[in-house]
Amino acid sequence: xxxxxxxGTSTIAVVDDDASVRGAIQALLRSxxxxxxxxxxxxxxxxxxxxxxxxxxxxxxxxxxxxxIELQExxxxxxxxxxxxxxxxxxxxxxxxxxxxxxxxxxxxxxxxDDALFDAIGKASGAAAP
Amino acid sequence: MRLPSRRILRHPAGxxxxxxxxxxxxxxxxxxxxxxxxxxIYSTCxxxxxxxxxxxxxxxxxxxxxxxxxxVGVVFLSRRPSGMPLVERAFxxxxxxxxxxxxxxxxxxxxxxxxxxxxxxxxxxxMAENISDIxxxxxxxxxxxxxxxxxxxxxxxxxxxxxxxxxxxWIAGIHADDRARIEAAFSDWMxxxxxxxxxxYRVVRPDGTTAWINAxxxxxxxxxxxxxxxxxxxxxxxxxxxxxxxxxxxxxLWRATFDNNPTMYFMVDAAGTVLSINGFAAEQLGxxxxxxxxxxxxxxxxxxxxxxxxxxxxxxxEQLGQAVGWELxxxxxxxxxxxxxxxxxxxxxxxxxxxxxxxxxxISEAKRAEEALAAAExxxxxxxxxxxxxxxxxxxxxxxxxxxxxxxxxxxxxxRWLAANNLDEAKRCAEQIKADSVRAGEIVxxxxxxxxxxxxxxxxxxxxxxxREVVALARAELQRKHVALHIELPSxxxxxxxxxxxxxxxxxxxxxNAIEAVTGDEGPRDVWVTSERNADQVTIAVRDSxxxxxxxxxxxxxxxxxTTKPHGMGMGLAIxxxxxxxxxxxxxxxxxxxxxxxxxxxxxxxxAATVA
Numbered sequence: 001x002x003x004x005x006x007x008g009t010s011t012i013a014v015v016d017d018d019a020s021v022r023g024a025i026q027a028l029l030r031s032x033x034x035x036x037x038x039x040x041x042x043x044x045x046x047x048x049x050x051x052x053x054x055x056x057x058x059x060x061x062x063x064x065x066x067x068x069i070e071l072q073e074x075x076x077x078x079x080x081x082x083x084x085x086x087x088x089x090x091x092x093x094x095x096x097x098x099x100x101x102x103x104x105x106x107x108x109x110x111x112x113x114d115d116a117l118f119d120a121i122g123k124a125s126g127a128a129a130p
Numbered sequence: 131m132r133l134p135s136r137r138i139l140r141h142p143a144g145x146x147x148x149x150x151x152x153x154x155x156x157x158x159x160x161x162x163x164x165x166x167x168x169x170x171i172y173s174t175c176x177x178x179x180x181x182x183x184x185x186x187x188x189x190x191x192x193x194x195x196x197x198x199x200x201x202v203g204v205v206f207l208s209r210r211p212s213g214m215p216l217v218e219r220a221f222x223x224x225x226x227x228x229x230x231x232x233x234x235x236x237x238x239x240x241x242x243x244x245x246x247x248x249x250x251x252x253x254x255x256x257m258a259e260n261i262s263d264i265x266x267x268x269x270x271x272x273x274x275x276x277x278x279x280x281x282x283x284x285x286x287x288x289x290x291x292x293x294x295x296x297x298x299x300w301i302a303g304i305h306a307d308d309r310a311r312i313e314a315a316f317s318d319w320m321x322x323x324x325x326x327x328x329x330x331y332r333v334v335r336p337d338g339t340t341a342w343i344n345a346x347x348x349x350x351x352x353x354x355x356x357x358x359x360x361x362x363x364x365x366x367x368x369x370x371x372x373x374x375x376x377x378x379x380x381x382x383l384w385r386a387t388f389d390n391n392p393t394m395y396f397m398v399d400a401a402g403t404v405l406s407i408n409g410f411a412a413e414q415l416g417x418x419x420x421x422x423x424x425x426x427x428x429x430x431x432x433x434x435x436x437x438x439x440x441x442x443x444x445x446x447x448e449q450l451g452q453a454v455g456w457e458l459x460x461x462x463x464x465x466x467x468x469x470x471x472x473x474x475x476x477x478x479x480x481x482x483x484x485x486x487x488x489x490x491x492x493i494s495e496a497k498r499a500e501e502a503l504a505a506a507e508x509x510x511x512x513x514x515x516x517x518x519x520x521x522x523x524x525x526x527x528x529x530x531x532x533x534x535x536x537x538x539x540x541x542x543x544x545x546r547w548l549a550a551n552n553l554d555e556a557k558r559c560a561e562q563i564k565a566d567s568v569r570a571g572e573i574v575x576x577x578x579x580x581x582x583x584x585x586x587x588x589x590x591x592x593x594x595x596x597x598r599e600v601v602a603l604a605r606a607e608l609q610r611k612h613v614a615l616h617i618e619l620p621s622x623x624x625x626x627x628x629x630x631x632x633x634x635x636x637x638x639x640x641x642x643n644a645i646e647a648v649t650g651d652e653g654p655r656d657v658w659v660t661s662e663r664n665a666d667q668v669t670i671a672v673r674d675s676x677x678x679x680x681x682x683x684x685x686x687x688x689x690x691x692x693t694t695k696p697h698g699m700g701m702g703l704a705i706x707x708x709x710x711x712x713x714x715x716x717x718x719x720x721x722x723x724x725x726x727x728x729x730x731x732x733x734x735x736x737x738a739a740t741v742a
Contacts, residue, residue: 017609018532020566024539027559031546062528064609089531110535114542 012036016060042066056124061088083124149182149190153197183237191234264364287335305332342371394490416463432459446476469497525607533570586629593624600637618660624668625736636706640672647676666738674726
């Protein structure tokens with residue numbers, strides 16, 4: 001996976017098993033001048049060593065292996081307080097509620113409106129700021 | 131005259147002794163008789179010669195002549211009883227000997243003729259009276275029975291005397307139904323109104339028993355060609371008639387069996403011309419037997435099936451004596467098409483040229499039922515397929531939503547790039563949109579194909595491809611249920627022949643079952659889809675890490691309406707198995723290693739399927 005990091009700007013990570021989806025999100029963020037690192041799985045993200053540098057995590061819930069919810073729980077448990085925007089391709093109110101419960105900034109349903117994503121990112125950067 | 135013993139006369143030596151003895155006796159008798167005169171001297175000798183020649187033949191006659199001449203010459207001539215000069219006496223002796231030769235010759239010839247005649251008559255009689263046939267001779271005018279052999283009494287049960295008394299008495303013995311016909315035929319023949327006489331009739335004996343008679347006759351003509359006698363033979367043909375009747379009855383039975391047996395029989399030559407056809411076949415096809423005999427059999431075969439029928443006929447002729455079976459459609463006279471199952475066998479005909487015997491059975495009903503069953507099966511398979519798809523609805527929606535989401539996101543990015551006038555980036559986004567829409571379209575196409583109701587269509591396929599398509603459909607379901615899928619497919623194609631949708635249905639069904647098996651408990655969630663080729667077979671296997679199958683239910687698994695699922699219809703595996711079997715393959719279940727269940731489907735490779 002390619003991961004780009006522009007020094008001095010906040011780092012957004014995208015974790016989604018679907019290459020098209022994470023590619024599209026990366027493209028959208030770049031069109032707004034935001035750089036993003038993409039990961040194909042929760043495991044890949046956890047093993048990347050980029051947790052501390054990540055200021056916002058755009059996370060797919062349903063993935064093979066570790067799911068988005070599990071990753072969220074893992075981060076909470078290990079004390080990483082990365083603002084998380086959950087995206088899901090499925091209108092599953094239960095999952096949505098669980099994500100928000102665990103402190104997700106927002107839960108967007110695919111296909112989502114780009115403005116909604118940027119709003120959430122804006123909220124996340126606010127939340128991330130000490 | 132019974133003088134000489136016949137036994138003596140049977141041997142040549144006896145006959146000569148008889149002749150010589152008679153000659154000597156004549157001399158003795160002459161010596162004892164007081165006869166006077168030259169002629170009288172020889173009278174007893176002449177008698178001896180005649181008797182010897184007539185009873186013993188020419189040789190003994192000559193001997194009697196010689197002996198008596200010698201005796202008379204020596205005894206009487208030397209005594210000169212009449213005082214006749216010696217020369218005259220010697221002349222008289224020579225004259226006597228010459229006369230004796232003539233007499234002996236004459237008598238012997240007559241005897242031979244008589245003997246020959248008697249012999250011929252004896253032969254005729256012994257023949258006529260010993261054969262079982264009746265031999266008869268009739269004088270025509272006035273009509274009189276000249277001869278009839280004694281067999282008449284046995285055959286007619288009437289006396290010869292009655293027949294000699296009335297030459298038409300035999301007609302009275304003829305069966306009442308035949309009498310008038312035979313009497314007319316006989317009279318017509320005798321008067322020349324009918325050329326020949328060769329008739330068959332029944333005779334009823336006075337004791338009531340019946341005999342079949344064949345009578346034949348010939349007319350005997352005089353020098354002018356006018357018939358004056360008729361002769362003939364009457365033969366007992368009762369036994370022959372009985373056998374003929376038996377043979378005819380056998381033939382009739384055979385014919386009736388052949389004609390009425392509810393199977394269509396054809397006998398055709400190598401060119402396919404109908405040599406013989408039974409009544410039932412003609413009737414079934416709406417023709418008469420005469421209409422089809424001599425016609426090419428192809429005329430009653432549906433045009434589409436003619437080439438195949440021709441091939442099968444050729445195969446029959448190649449494998450003389452071997453039964454060959456196939457199914458084809460025949461056309462009735464009224465145009466109705468019927469399905470028949472044909473069994474044919476070529477054999478060498480009576481003239482040495484091969485003929486083909488074909489038996490056909492109308493299987494139209496069975497075919498219709500078969501078609502209806504196939505339609506019902508296809509319908510059921512469709513329902514089952516749609517049901518399976520229904521179970522996957524949530525996952526499939528997710529699967530379609532992924533590219534749709536990407537398209538929306540890329541479109542938003544594209545709009546932003548366009549606003550920023552960055553056409554390169556905008557173009558890249560647009561291209562991604564294009565790729566994702568193709569992907570979404572692919573998913574929709576797969577679903578539509580599976581949901582579509584279409585008649586099964588067999589085509590060359592790659593088994594690995596079929597597996598990949600199914601996996602693509604189930605991917606979302608696997609993810610949703612957190613099931614890890616392990617696919618092991620060879621890089622080489624696995625050529626098979628079959629209906630893509632039906633085979634996908636089977637794999638999808640096995641896959642959905644496997645997913646359910648591994649999500650039922652807390653164990654590992656692994657599913658393997660593998661496909662490989664072994665010689666002329668392609669195996670597609672779906673294995674899971676679930677709790678496995680209860681051995682007690684393994685054989686019930688494939689039965690219709692057997693289900694372990696609360697909302698299952700119990701048709702999935704039953705339909706799957708019938709689909710696989712319709713492809714010439716097998717579907718079986720076995721315990722997985724180290725745990726779980728293994729469902730294995732084997733199909734013939736494209737090459738093997740074509741051969742079969």
